[in-house]
Amino acid sequence: MALRFYNTLTQRVEEFAPLEDNLVRMYSCGPTVWNYAHIGNLRTFTFVDLLRRWLQARGYRLDHVMNLTDVDDRIIQQAMAAGQTLEEYTSVYTQAFLDDCRTLRLERPEHLVPATAHIEDMAEAIRRLGEKGYTYQSDGSIYFRIASFPGYGKLSHTDFSGIRAGVRVDSDRYEKSDARDFALWKAPKPGEPSWDTVIGPGRPGWHIECSVMAMKYLGETLDIHAGGVDLTFPHHENEIAQSEALTGKPFARFWLHSEHLILESQTMSKSLGNFYTLRDLLERGYEPEAVRYLLASVPYRKKLTFTFDSLRSAAGAIERLRSYKLRLETGKFPAGTSEALLERTLAAVRRFEESLDDDLNTAEALGAVFEYVRDSNSAMDAGEFRAGNSAAALELLARFDAIFDVLTTTANQGGLSDAQIEARIAERNQARQANNFTRADQVRQELAEAGVILEDTREGTRWKRR
Numbered sequence: 001m002a003l004r005f006y007n008t009l010t011q012r013v014e015e016f017a018p019l020e021d022n023l024v025r026m027y028s029c030g031p032t033v034w035n036y037a038h039i040g041n042l043r044t045f046t047f048v049d050l051l052r053r054w055l056q057a058r059g060y061r062l063d064h065v066m067n068l069t070d071v072d073d074r075i076i077q078q079a080m081a082a083g084q085t086l087e088e089y090t091s092v093y094t095q096a097f098l099d100d101c102r103t104l105r106l107e108r109p110e111h112l113v114p115a116t117a118h119i120e121d122m123a124e125a126i127r128r129l130g131e132k133g134y135t136y137q138s139d140g141s142i143y144f145r146i147a148s149f150p151g152y153g154k155l156s157h158t159d160f161s162g163i164r165a166g167v168r169v170d171s172d173r174y175e176k177s178d179a180r181d182f183a184l185w186k187a188p189k190p191g192e193p194s195w196d197t198v199i200g201p202g203r204p205g206w207h208i209e210c211s212v213m214a215m216k217y218l219g220e221t222l223d224i225h226a227g228g229v230d231l232t233f234p235h236h237e238n239e240i241a242q243s244e245a246l247t248g249k250p251f252a253r254f255w256l257h258s259e260h261l262i263l264e265s266q267t268m269s270k271s272l273g274n275f276y277t278l279r280d281l282l283e284r285g286y287e288p289e290a291v292r293y294l295l296a297s298v299p300y301r302k303k304l305t306f307t308f309d310s311l312r313s314a315a316g317a318i319e320r321l322r323s324y325k326l327r328l329e330t331g332k333f334p335a336g337t338s339e340a341l342l343e344r345t346l347a348a349v350r351r352f353e354e355s356l357d358d359d360l361n362t363a364e365a366l367g368a369v370f371e372y373v374r375d376s377n378s379a380m381d382a383g384e385f386r387a388g389n390s391a392a393a394l395e396l397l398a399r400f401d402a403i404f405d406v407l408t409t410t411a412n413q414g415g416l417s418d419a420q421i422e423a424r425i426a427e428r429n430q431a432r433q434a435n436n437f438t439r440a441d442q443v444r445q446e447l448a449e450a451g452v453i454l455e456d457t458r459e460g461t462r463w464k465r466r
Ligand SMILES: [Zn+2]
Pocket: 028, 029, 030, 210, 235
């Protein structure tokens, strides 16, 4: 079966192929850098990462754009309250977002673009929309007239014909019941940042930035547009209206939306604020891989209920896989190959791949891996697993980890390997035997800085990672 995705636009699961050769042109809505991302936001970004990785595993090249919303109502409000410029205020949260992405091993899009670097492009797009008769002005702001775009509502599958009354909404975020003509450009207000452009002074609304930056880098029709389900209306509906009004062409062929993450209980959200950031979880001692695994393990179109139990299970699941990998790498198995087991390994790989082809069904894909690991461990216990079975089993784990990326511990990443640590310990022992304690202490200190703790015992030097 071919690769297929559920397309919000058609409300059907459809076979996916890019318009052009094997290049996938993809846009996903990025963060508003007004605060730390919470794990609900990070679920969406993890979904986009899985999507990227699976498309690449299936042989596609990617041209992926993600925006950084670094000007909007909330940012302006917070920056003004803090007595900072927009840039001073947003740079902190932009960096925090990039750090979170690195911690969660999210691949960086080919283009990561801040809205404020594209204000002129947005003003020009709004000018052209005006020329085509899709806009009107009021008190220095410019609005998109939704009654002039007959397809309005086609993504959220809502009939808005009854409420196209020319009533306006200035807020960037609003409910379906408030569907109104929305602001493309906001008039300058005293004390607020504004830009001088071809359409006069002011600042862009939120929706126009995605349309403009997507088409600037990817052309008029994208293969995939992805984002959180809460963006379907109004944000993505407005993106379609603006883009298609400009070009007369379909804006995106596939619309993929990831579901919400919900918290385990009302009580917990009350006592701790109603969300967690990645930092909150890491401070409690959870590994980033466990967070990544948990966010990835529930298929993206299902709601994910976050609990600390599920985070602990995620850590346990990773541990089982790591132990199995270690057993594969260090176990002594009888010579030869079990053909029956080899066939089961290949079947597990097929099921893993077919599951991800099926609209990224990560739960089913993980099921295939864990069933195989159980089977394989039993085969090892029973002596059925042969030396010749290792390569295929390691290949299965490699394919798994190319997508899920949880087998290497963060503590090891960029740090010293076990062999390197052992070598340094041997060097230190030599120095001690030669009574060169300065050198010995220096090695201990360097290892400590690399996060390795030494303990000298009668049996020799033991070590562990911090
Ligand atoms: Zn967007």
